[in-house]
Amino acid sequence: MLTQLQIKGLMFDPSNNAYIVVLRDDEHSDMLPIWVGKSEAGAISMALENVTPPRPMTHDFMKSLLDAYDAKVISVVITDLSEHTYFAKIHLMYEDSEYTVDARPSDALAIALRSNAPVFANDSVITKQSSDELKQWLENLKPEDFGKLDS
Amino acid sequence: MSSNSGWKISSRKISVSWIPDPTERTIMSNLDLPKEQDLVEYRVDRLLEEADTDTRIVVLSRQGDSLDTFPIWVGAAEGNAIKLALDTMITPRPMSHDLIKSFAEHLNITIQRVVIADVKNSTYYATVYVANKGVERTIDARPSDAISLALRAPCPIYITHDVLKRRSTTNLDAWLAKLEAKHIGTPEVQET
Numbered sequence: 001m002l003t004q005l006q007i008k009g010l011m012f013d014p015s016n017n018a019y020i021v022v023l024r025d026d027e028h029s030d031m032l033p034i035w036v037g038k039s040e041a042g043a044i045s046m047a048l049e050n051v052t053p054p055r056p057m058t059h060d061f062m063k064s065l066l067d068a069y070d071a072k073v074i075s076v077v078i079t080d081l082s083e084h085t086y087f088a089k090i091h092l093m094y095e096d097s098e099y100t101v102d103a104r105p106s107d108a109l110a111i112a113l114r115s116n117a118p119v120f121a122n123d124s125v126i127t128k129q130s131s132d133e134l135k136q137w138l139e140n141l142k143p144e145d146f147g148k149l150d151s
Numbered sequence: 152m153s154s155n156s157g158w159k160i161s162s163r164k165i166s167v168s169w170i171p172d173p174t175e176r177t178i179m180s181n182l183d184l185p186k187e188q189d190l191v192e193y194r195v196d197r198l199l200e201e202a203d204t205d206t207r208i209v210v211l212s213r214q215g216d217s218l219d220t221f222p223i224w225v226g227a228a229e230g231n232a233i234k235l236a237l238d239t240m241i242t243p244r245p246m247s248h249d250l251i252k253s254f255a256e257h258l259n260i261t262i263q264r265v266v267i268a269d270v271k272n273s274t275y276y277a278t279v280y281v282a283n284k285g286v287e288r289t290i291d292a293r294p295s296d297a298i299s300l301a302l303r304a305p306c307p308i309y310i311t312h313d314v315l316k317r318r319s320t321t322n323l324d325a326w327l328a329k330l331e332a333k334h335i336g337t338p339e340v341q342e343t
Binding site: 055058066 | 155243244251283291296
């Protein structure tokens with residue numbers, strides 16, 4: 001089963017010196033945090049905030065390559081979580097054929113945001129992520145913790 | 152980030168220096184493209200790290216004349232992407248440029264060559280040439296992305312004569328030599 005998720009925002013995790021992309025379903029009952037590196041977070045944050053850099057960033061280039069041949073990102077799916085590594089698939093449509101490409105979730109999310117493509121997660125990933133500790137932390141979050149990224 | 156208690160929100164502010172015209176095409180028109188005879192082939196010689204900075208220097212050297220070097224300053228993440236390819240490191244998961252290559256392979260797009268085609272305000276501009284079923288397209292890129300991709304494709308890297316002519320006139324070789332000396336642990340000479 002797949003659940004559609006919205007990218008709600010990005011937070012800094014000082015204990016890992018990493019960033020967390022917070023994904024949530026529309027009913028706000030499921031939440032999926034994904035830890036990403038600094039530059040990966042930057043690629044997501046620029047798209048979330050609609051910032052246009054003076055030069056194309058890596059994912060802007062990626063989008064240009066797809067645009068050059070009219071290939072479309074239909075959706076991205078966070079498929080699995082195994083030993084702290086997340087797996088994602090990017091579904092492309094090109095010349096009436098569908099292609100599925102293996103990717104890191106950070107790349108998948110960065111390209112999804114630039115293509116206005118929906119993001120899904122396997123329910124097994126969402127369940128696996130919901131450790132008690134994490135739940136507690138997430139429940140303690142105040143709306144303002146999301147800052148202006150929570151639009 | 153000054154706190155070590157709990158979670159902190161990233162408060163990175165990004166200043167927008169330029170808003171592009173939405174009608175502007177990322178795919179460059181053929182009129183702007185350098186001709187074959189204007190190109191000189193370079194290869195990635197090495198990657199230099201400046202300690203305690205977020206900057207890396209990609210040193211390109213001329214094919215057949217390794218003393219003719221061409222340095223390009225890039226960010227740390229961009230430098231790492233180049234280093235991974237230079238060291239032919241296989242990462243457990245595909246990195247961003249591996250994904251670009253994977254897109255190209257799935258769609259039967261060939262990455263033919265990359266050209267460092269312009270320099271404006273000390274910023275280099277690159278063009279990536281791609282082809283699919285005889286249809287060639289050019290894509291505007293930062294040199295770091297172009298080089299990362301060229302190493303993975305693999306495909307040749309060219310610099311136009313025009314860019315070579317207009318490159319910085321500061322004595323980069325001396326500067327690079329000093330940097331490399333520092334790199335292998337030689338005490339830095341105090342400049343007076």
